Amino acid sequence: MEFTVIRDDITRVKADALILPANAGLVIESGVSKAVFDAAGRKFLTESCHKALKDARGRNEAGVRGLPEGSAVRTLAGELPDTFVIHTVIPSWKNGESGEEEALRAALTAALKQADLIGARSVVLPLLGAGSRHFDSVTSFTLLSGVLRAYEPAGSLAEAAICLYDTETCQRLKALGFTFPERIDEAYVLAHDETLPPPAVEVMSSAAKSAGAAGKALQKQAGETAGEIARRAKFMHSQARQASFDFQQHAAQAGRDAKFLANEASRAFHEAMKNPQTKEYAKQAAQIIGEAALGIAADQVLRKALGAASKIIRKKK
Secondary structure, eight states, rough: OOOOOEESOOOGGOOOOEEEETTTTTOOOOHHHHHHHHEEEHHHHHHHHHHHHHHHHTTOOOOOTTTHHHHHEEEOOOTTSSEEEEEEEHHHHOOOOHHHHHHHHHHHHHHHHHHHHOOOOEEOOOTTGGGGGOOOHHHHHHHHHHHHHOOOOOOSSOOEEEOSSSSSHHHHHHHTTTTOOOOSSSHHHTOOOOTTTHHHHHHHHHHHHHHHHHHHHHHHHHHHHHHOOOOOOHHHHHHHHHHHHHHHHHHHHHHHHHHHHHHHHHHHHHHHHHOOOOOOOHHHHHHHHHHHHOOOHHHHHHHHHHHHHHHHHHHHH
């Protein structure tokens, strides 16, 4: 069966049935159990659990000590947005070698079968076993997701959602590559943490909000810094283009000047070759031009050319 993962307050999530971790006597506990009982109406859900346990004993599904691990019963959901609460008895983590993983799988499977029996199309569940039952959160997630993938509904059950709550679990799962929508944040979690005295809740909630604001400010600053870098890069690119254009212009002018000088040198060479007195110097000039073509240093060629030209001029005089 397909399932999704969300981060939210499970008492606000609407589904046909909410799967709740329970003890053998279906007695209210701390954490998610207390939150669900309070949201449903503590008196209503407590009385519903007493009746469900009594009915289970009448069917010999429960003993004097209550329901066995791996079993599940259902009650109405009271004031919750769900229709039913399915109470499933889960084990406590001991050492990983006492069958607790198999018992957790059995508890979820029993809850899903209850959902099938009541015709539910959707269920939502917390990380069963994590928290007061001391299962590692990632271990719990791995076990539960494995059961959900393998489960083949016998009825209309088609949707399941694992609802995360605390920040640490969310961060650990993200580090493993999981992504999921988050409808609550750390400030919400702290504001609803009843283990903290009211002043501490306010301080922690305020600190979380301040941290969030600081994070947004840093993002804005980073964005502005990136924008400044982009503007500088654009300016430097413009300067480089201008320099390239100027170089091309100078190179073109140098080419034109070189062509003019080459024409002048050719004309002077032909004139010198016609005169027996300057013919020898013209040959020297031709040798210099040949050296230039072979890559001899420009300044050496220039000095030799000037020297040859001076001799030609003196000879003409």
